[in-house]
Amino acid sequence: MSEPILELRGITKNFGTEVVTEVLRGLDLRLDRGELAALMGPSGSGKSTLLNVLGLLDRPNSGELTILGQDTKSLDDAALTRLRGRALGFIFQFHHLIPGFNAWENVALPQAALAGRMMDEHQATARRMLEEVGLGDRLDHLPNQLSGGQQQRVAIARALVHHPALVLADEPTGNLDSHSADEIFELMRRFHRELQTTFLVVTHDSRLADRCDRIIELVDGRIVQDRRR
Amino acid sequence: MRYELFVALRFLRQGGAQTVLIFGGAAFGVGVIVFLTALLDGLQNNLIDRTLGSQAHVVVRAPDLTTKRPFRLGPGEKGAAVVERPAQRLQGVDEWPKVMRTVEAIPGVTATSPVANGPGFIRRGQAEKSINVFGVVPERFDRIVPITPKLIEGHFRLEGGEVVIGQVLADDLGVGLGDKIRLTGTQGVSEVFAVAGVFDLGNRQVNQRWALVSLRAAQALLQLPGGITNLDIRVEEIFEAQALADQIERRTGLKADSWMVLNNDLLVGLKGQSSSGTMISIFVVIAVALGIASVLIVSVVQKQREIGIMRATGTTAQLIQRIFLIQGAIVGGFASVLGSLLGAGLAKLFEGLAQNPNGSPTFPVSLSPGLFVTASLVAVVVGLASAWGPARRAARLDPAQAIRSV
Ligand SMILES: Nc1ncnc2c1ncn2[C@@H]1O[C@H](COP(=O)(O)OP(=O)(O)O)[C@@H](O)[C@H]1O
Ligand SMILES: [Mg+2]
Numbered sequence: 001m002s003e004p005i006l007e008l009r010g011i012t013k014n015f016g017t018e019v020v021t022e023v024l025r026g027l028d029l030r031l032d033r034g035e036l037a038a039l040m041g042p043s044g045s046g047k048s049t050l051l052n053v054l055g056l057l058d059r060p061n062s063g064e065l066t067i068l069g070q071d072t073k074s075l076d077d078a079a080l081t082r083l084r085g086r087a088l089g090f091i092f093q094f095h096h097l098i099p100g101f102n103a104w105e106n107v108a109l110p111q112a113a114l115a116g117r118m119m120d121e122h123q124a125t126a127r128r129m130l131e132e133v134g135l136g137d138r139l140d141h142l143p144n145q146l147s148g149g150q151q152q153r154v155a156i157a158r159a160l161v162h163h164p165a166l167v168l169a170d171e172p173t174g175n176l177d178s179h180s181a182d183e184i185f186e187l188m189r190r191f192h193r194e195l196q197t198t199f200l201v202v203t204h205d206s207r208l209a210d211r212c213d214r215i216i217e218l219v220d221g222r223i224v225q226d227r228r229r
Numbered sequence: 230m231r232y233e234l235f236v237a238l239r240f241l242r243q244g245g246a247q248t249v250l251i252f253g254g255a256a257f258g259v260g261v262i263v264f265l266t267a268l269l270d271g272l273q274n275n276l277i278d279r280t281l282g283s284q285a286h287v288v289v290r291a292p293d294l295t296t297k298r299p300f301r302l303g304p305g306e307k308g309a310a311v312v313e314r315p316a317q318r319l320q321g322v323d324e325w326p327k328v329m330r331t332v333e334a335i336p337g338v339t340a341t342s343p344v345a346n347g348p349g350f351i352r353r354g355q356a357e358k359s360i361n362v363f364g365v366v367p368e369r370f371d372r373i374v375p376i377t378p379k380l381i382e383g384h385f386r387l388e389g390g391e392v393v394i395g396q397v398l399a400d401d402l403g404v405g406l407g408d409k410i411r412l413t414g415t416q417g418v419s420e421v422f423a424v425a426g427v428f429d430l431g432n433r434q435v436n437q438r439w440a441l442v443s444l445r446a447a448q449a450l451l452q453l454p455g456g457i458t459n460l461d462i463r464v465e466e467i468f469e470a471q472a473l474a475d476q477i478e479r480r481t482g483l484k485a486d487s488w489m490v491l492n493n494d495l496l497v498g499l500k501g502q503s504s505s506g507t508m509i510s511i512f513v514v515i516a517v518a519l520g521i522a523s524v525l526i527v528s529v530v531q532k533q534r535e536i537g538i539m540r541a542t543g544t545t546a547q548l549i550q551r552i553f554l555i556q557g558a559i560v561g562g563f564a565s566v567l568g569s570l571l572g573a574g575l576a577k578l579f580e581g582l583a584q585n586p587n588g589s590p591t592f593p594v595s596l597s598p599g600l601f602v603t604a605s606l607v608a609v610v611v612g613l614a615s616a617w618g619p620a621r622r623a624a625r626l627d628p629a630q631a632i633r634s635v
Contacts, residue, residue: 112235
């Protein structure tokens with residue numbers, strides 16, 4: 001029996017107060033440890049909104065969200081932030097590194113924030129992680145001194161340095177040429193295999209989705225298909 | 230380095246010209262306050278020093294004999310007759326050694342000096358000058374009005390038949406050490422004294438009119454056998470003088486006036502000066518606070534995305550708030566150091582601009598450690614307070630929203 005990492009029941013999310021847009025219309029989903037799932041769907045179907053909700057960046061309007069067996073409804077902002085920092089990793093389409101901080105600092109920042117420790121205590125771990133993603137020689141480079149693919153590697157290092165149970169990736173390859181996209185995807189697959197990390201990856205690329213164990217399809221805020229292979 | 234401090238410093242460094250501007254503005258503000266306060270304090274200390282240089286802090290006298298007696302003018306009308314003591318008679322302090330012991334026992338009193346004081350003349354050859362005779366005990370009087378350090382020549386001991394006079398009087402009479410002069414009281418008693426010392430108290434009136442003789446000699450000249458006209462007092466804290474004077478009045482039943490009452494105009498002037506100085510400082514503080522706050526607000530808006538990413542990756546809202554508060558504190562701390570240096574430098578420069586003939590500055594400034602401590606505290610508190618709003622705003626940013634706004 002596999003271990004559930006994430007469970008949601010009847011999740012809805014609306015935007016707006018006067019004109020209400022229903023973006024997520026009652027979602028049920030369960031992700032188990034070690035799954036590599038692709039989330040597909042047309043633009044505007046609510047994929048990013050769902051990731052924000054799962055990532056505890058946004059609260060749902062209704063429904064239940066359990067992460068690592070912990071119900072999230074009763075948690076306050078600080079507790080949500082800690083759970084997010086401990087259990088989750090994010091990879092965004094536009095890599096979202098912090099511009100003024102170099103590669104190792106970008107990787108070390110979340111760790112230092114979480115542990116409330118000194119920055120340099122996390123430098124060694126950050127360096128090791130960047131070596132893992134093949135950037136051992138770019139530790140002191142600022143994001144704008146790195147290529148798109150390299151920036152996304154830093155983002156992967158940052159998302160995985162603390163060995164989270166679940167990584168949420170929102171179109172991580174959407175901004176890259178197909179060669180770099182393949183590399184980034186393979187890197188994620190490697191961590192998935194080695195660390196047994198659960199991945200939920202938003203992608204439009206069916207070629208990449210076909211390499212996942214599971215494909216979830218979202219249309220108009222509803223899961224219309226959930227295939228395991 | 231701690232995470233919050235690390236990020237705060239980096240944000241400030243990335244601020245570039247913006248950071249230079251708030252650091253410079255805040256330092257300049259602190260500098261202005263330090264300079265202004267040093268200048269005003271120096272001026273006030275100087276004025277007070279000068280005033281108290283030839284004055285006791287508290288003077289105890291016999292109560293006025295002047296009384297008002299009501300009497301009837303007619304039906305329903307009343308008048309008051311003023312009965313004055315004879316103008317010529319000096320009023321002595323009864324049982325003054327006992328009074329002196331009582332006063333000396335009061336905490337805050339640091340010195341007492343019995344004084345027999347009254348008008349008189351000096352005659353030498355044809356010259357005749359009206360003067361103010363002071364019968365004193367030199368070592369006691371020195372602690373009230375320091376004569377010894379102000380002597381131009383001679384000594385201040387007043388053994389029998391010696392007089393110490395001011396430098397203007399000595400010039401007027403054309404006398405020097407050892408010369409004989411005749412002092413005469415208003416009652417006509419007169420005696421010859423040898424000039425034992427000449428002082429310069431820096432006050433023309435005093436230098437021209439004071440003649441210091443022994444207590445016994447003055448008692449003879451002024452016809453006050455064994456008596457004194459006043460007990461001069463020095464106190465620990467000059468601004469406590471009036472409170473002590475009140476206390477002395479209550480304990481002795483005599484009349485005690487503090488320098489604060491005798492120089493009321495000066496004090497009113499100083500107060501006015503102090504409050505305008507405080508007003509200016511408050512306006513400067515407000516301007517600095519608004520400057521820091523507006524730069525930090527802009528920085529929060531500029532850093533929305535960074536804040537969103539940090540929030541998404543484990544930084545709590547509280548930490549974000551702390552990052553911006555720290556920036557305010559750093560600006561304040563930096564401003565307090567640089568501003569203190571700037572203000573002190575300006576003050577010293579100003580002090581060096583004008584000098585008295587003896588080389589002392591005309592406008593001495595007062596740079597007390599307390600001033601720097603206060604300025605630094607104010608700067609850090611203002612830094613923190615003005616960062617408060619921006620910090621709250623940064624902490625309230627919705628991370629999902631912040632990340633979307635690429
Ligand atoms: N903060 C928001 N306020 C209002 N509408 C929003 C907000 N975020 C997303 N939406 C709307 O929700 C819908 C789904 O958006 P999104 O989740 O970004 O879709 P996807 O990532 O699948 O392209 C869109 O119609 C979008 O306009
Ligand atoms: Mg999207």
